[in-house]
Amino acid sequence: MTTGQDKRATRAASVLREEILQAGPGTFIGAEDALMSRLAVSRQTLRMAVSILTQEGLLTVRRGQRGGLYTRLPTSESVAHMASVFLRSQGADIEDLTRVNALVAAEAARLAAANPSVEARRTLCDLVEQADRATGSSVIDASLVISRYIGVLSGSPTLTLFTTVLSELARGGYAERILSDSSRIDACRRAHRALARAVADGDQDLAAEVIRKHHERLLGWLGSRRRMVKSSRNLTQTVDG
Structure with missing residues (x-):
């Protein structure tokens, strides 16, 4: 049950959150006493608000003579990790992940091919060449690096975050279940090479189609x-029966 103090802490956190997002990282927003006075809240309420923002990766507390609250911004990696943990807790499976990633990655690839920096687009070719040389478990890591770079290359913060989240989720044993043999790994490499060529050439439609x-x-x-798997289970049930 939400208490009055919880609500006041949430309101105080909302006010400070907007200030933080406008100020940018590394900005001093005040000492505890000054913030209590400005927000008209008790010390306990302020500390609850600070705890909320600290968990969001928006605040850091510094001690000492120049102590107080300083702003920071969460990284896409930290947000992606928490999002992937949440999705796993909700039972997100590999098929759900793949269907969503098809939509996200296609749009990211389209925008990546439209990136005005020719050099940035050609960097994807370098990443694909590195992935072609990867072996063992490094194959999956190299593939996920490509997916993340496509998000960055799209120039969309939203797509960058989504591709990072989906890549983080794929680390949870999902990728291994797809890339289970050499023929599939080869097929993925061919797709990566085709994608890199399309992006380097600036062909948006082809990049999305690949x-x-x-x-x-x-x-x-x-x-x-x-x-x-279903056939194996039916066979097991038949034998047991």
């Missing part, structure tokens, strides 16, 4: 795996 077809292939692999 991603769309790639994710159709991934979903097909997942469907095959699901049918195989």
